[in-house]
Amino acid sequence: MDIETLTIKEARRALDAKEFTAHDLAAAFLARIEKKNAELNAFLEVFVDVLEQADAADARIQKGESTPLLGIPLAIKDNILIKGKRVSAASKILDGYVAPYSAHVIERLQAQGAVFLGRTNMDEFAMGGSTENSAFGRTKNPHDLARVPGGSSGGSAAALAAHLCLGALGTDTGGSIRQPAALCGIVGMKGTYGSVSRFGAIAMGSSLDQIGPFAHTVEDTQTIFDAIAGHDARDATSLPDKKAVDKKPKVIGVPRAFLSQGTDPDVLARFEESLALLSAAGYEVRNIELPAVPHSLAVYYIVMPAEASTNLARFDGVRFGLAVPGEHVLDTYKKTRGQGFGKEVRRRILIGTYVLSSGYVDAYYRKAEAVRALIKNDFARAFAEVDIIATPTSPTPAFKAGEKEDPLAMYAADIFTVPVNLAGIPGISVPMKTVLRDGNELPVGIQFMATHGNEQALFTVGAACEAVMR
Numbered sequence: 001m002d003i004e005t006l007t008i009k010e011a012r013r014a015l016d017a018k019e020f021t022a023h024d025l026a027a028a029f030l031a032r033i034e035k036k037n038a039e040l041n042a043f044l045e046v047f048v049d050v051l052e053q054a055d056a057a058d059a060r061i062q063k064g065e066s067t068p069l070l071g072i073p074l075a076i077k078d079n080i081l082i083k084g085k086r087v088s089a090a091s092k093i094l095d096g097y098v099a100p101y102s103a104h105v106i107e108r109l110q111a112q113g114a115v116f117l118g119r120t121n122m123d124e125f126a127m128g129g130s131t132e133n134s135a136f137g138r139t140k141n142p143h144d145l146a147r148v149p150g151g152s153s154g155g156s157a158a159a160l161a162a163h164l165c166l167g168a169l170g171t172d173t174g175g176s177i178r179q180p181a182a183l184c185g186i187v188g189m190k191g192t193y194g195s196v197s198r199f200g201a202i203a204m205g206s207s208l209d210q211i212g213p214f215a216h217t218v219e220d221t222q223t224i225f226d227a228i229a230g231h232d233a234r235d236a237t238s239l240p241d242k243k244a245v246d247k248k249p250k251v252i253g254v255p256r257a258f259l260s261q262g263t264d265p266d267v268l269a270r271f272e273e274s275l276a277l278l279s280a281a282g283y284e285v286r287n288i289e290l291p292a293v294p295h296s297l298a299v300y301y302i303v304m305p306a307e308a309s310t311n312l313a314r315f316d317g318v319r320f321g322l323a324v325p326g327e328h329v330l331d332t333y334k335k336t337r338g339q340g341f342g343k344e345v346r347r348r349i350l351i352g353t354y355v356l357s358s359g360y361v362d363a364y365y366r367k368a369e370a371v372r373a374l375i376k377n378d379f380a381r382a383f384a385e386v387d388i389i390a391t392p393t394s395p396t397p398a399f400k401a402g403e404k405e406d407p408l409a410m411y412a413a414d415i416f417t418v419p420v421n422l423a424g425i426p427g428i429s430v431p432m433k434t435v436l437r438d439g440n441e442l443p444v445g446i447q448f449m450a451t452h453g454n455e456q457a458l459f460t461v462g463a464a465c466e467a468v469m470r
């Protein structure tokens, strides 16, 4: 077993062929985590019952059972609830909190017999693009330890890129799966809003949040997505189950005017090379206009803090985790929230409260929602003409830790990923080779977007992209 080249697909074959057991596989990953995690800080906790879970999977395999993920070791972002396990969203405010129930996605994966290795580091409450906002220290990029793995699901991405698991879950509110996937050289995707239940995911921006997979290949990514997607009555925005659209994508639209602003020239070069390869493989590449989409960052950084400020009101020192006793109840709220939340989380609660306050709600929140409707229209118009829209996933390769201390500089890195969440469409990031920085080959990603419900088009073009990159 070579865990540095292993995929979920290959592990499935070998497990079913009894070439190794789920116990062997889990033990191999545990040994590697033991060796590498101290340096990377990708896992916040490795579960004590990993081998027990693997043994349970082996018992099912012995009985002749096979599901795509039976016995497959996965890493779970620390904002997804697993009953009986700690969950902290990388925040001090959830100190000591144990999940009283499991997320829908966890139930789905457990039904298949997947093995959960542990919970991974992230930006506190998923606010950030570098995993530097964790209350438990930053995660390092396995390709260059001085650099960030991206965020907010940076722990999951780094764990997979360093081969500390075979697949992982993240959450994506404005790019937190796709951007770290790009910066770590792996595949990451978010489905259509409502395709995966948010039940049991710690809420950030409820109209934007989606749980989604990371994997080494597009095929493995689809395997995890298929396992976690589907209707759940406990999430009011969960979509009904319906047959996937199965139209072969042929035309790729490229919003060149949108790309020209501030994208690193090396990233743009890799992007154009990738498009040329896809075009040689039979795809038609066409220029498109998305006139309102450049306003996405401004809209996102109003809508997301607004929703986050209301979602985070529940952390009050009474109901969950940390409690710093005060003189009276208001004092308890203030002390707990003041000590429990980190700087970025407090900044966003302030912004969110401000844009929702009477007197400013029309100027900011309502205007942002109106522009969001224009952004959705741009995509609807574009998808009447093209099957796929492509952009780089991130305007730059992985940046150095500490490089983006100015929050606005950090927010600017989300330019290509946030439009997808605002429109509720699905998006995937696939590796598109590397760029050289300080003697290191740093991975970069290409993002593909499709219309609502058309994840299949992303898997098809994503696999085509992988093939031409080989």
Ligand code: GLN
Residues within 6 Å of the ligand: 126, 127, 128, 129, 151, 152, 171, 172, 173, 174, 175, 176, 177, 204, 304, 414
């Ligand atoms: N980087 C974005 C932000 O800071 C996206 C975060 C996310 O998707 N959770 O909000």
